[in-house]
């Protein structure tokens with residue numbers, strides 16, 4: 001989405017706490033300095049189409065990766081596939097001095113009709129512990145399992161090249177590249193199972209994250225990210241990022257606050273999506289994020305859903321132009337139409353762009369300070385608005401954002417020094433705007449914008 005550059009009018013009416021009085025253009029809501037750019041571009045440049053193709057070819061070679069398929073063969077079925085992902089993560093870990101903890105996060109599930117018998121649902125997960133803030137966690141995930149037309153058919157070939165070997169390839173490529181560096185926060189790379197049978201792998205990973213006490217800042221759920229030839233159009237210059245506006249786990253308390261002060265379009269997942277949009281705008285020339293203000297595609301679901309239900313900010317990343325003749329289809333040809341999710345439907349330059357967006361977003365989030373806590377606004381029946389927050393470690397500055405209540409994206413901004421924890425926005429009437437604050441490091445790494453109040457808190461208490 002193109003960001004509205006609207007700092008001018010706002011800056012002219014502000015008198016206090018302004019470090020950049022001549023500022024004429026609002027900075028983007030994502031990290032943007034020369035240092036950030038050079039570091040993120042260096043990460044982006046390592047994303048390899050050859051590597052992505054190799055991952056997907058290998059996943060397709062397992063014939064089917066259906067959740068109920070064979071687990072004993074070393075060449076066919078979900079068991080062989082997840083052990084392969086595990087072994088790849090272990091190889092990456094060996095290459096970085098054992099920087100990755102590789103674990104199977106798993107549970108045995110019975111859930112008729114799609115999981116009629118007790119079935120081990122095992123997620124291959126690699127954890128790269130953060131150096132200074134390891135309890136802050138950023139997760140990238142895709143689902144390894146595949147299917148054909150009948151959701152219970154676990155024997156027919158189900159290549160799942162795009163749904164969702166493409167997402168798992170983005171996860172693995174991000175792990176390969178990011179494991180070469182150290183980050184303040186923890187990165188988690190997850191190849192989930194059981195998605196097509198009812199989002200079981202996502203639910204199992206969410207429960208694991210809760211049990212670990214992780215403070216999950218972001219979940220990037222990549223599902224169907226490799227095809228550019230949709231039924232209606234060829235689109236290779238943008239990707240959709242779906243996000244919820246109201247928390248899926250909204251408590252009565254947060255619901256009451258939302259009805260009182262607003263925030264229907266500012267769940268943390270939404271501000272995470274805007275952050276990804278800013279990363280694309282700043283660091284991926286020619287590639288755009290289409291923000292979709294929905295938790296998922298119309299009446300559909302994915303593994304971001306159990307994550308937001310657990311209270312974690314999670315978005316769904318999906319190609320801009322889907323091709324339904326390729327998804328969940330028996331391999332066949334009818335008339336002129338080829339059905340099935342085969343690798344010839346994957347556009348590798350496109351998948352590489354989506355992977356770059358993910359890897360840069362993770363690096364940026366893991367290097368930036370945490371979003372400020374306890375962001376509050378005050379100023380009812382007043383001509384000014386006062387914004388306060390609790391300091392974030394390593395914040396060199398904060399950017400206060402506000403926008404029209406009808407604007408889908410942040411519009412106006414004011415930067416204040418990192419020593420401040422409040423600012424007065426003169427002649428900004430609180431009733432007429434939405435407000436948020438982000439923390440910026442000395443190098444220019446930005447946290448996501450946190451919407452004011454508990455409605456927008458990234459680390460809200462789970463309920």
Ligand SMILES: [Zn+2]
Pocket residue numbers: 143163164195223224
């Ligand atoms: Zn999928």
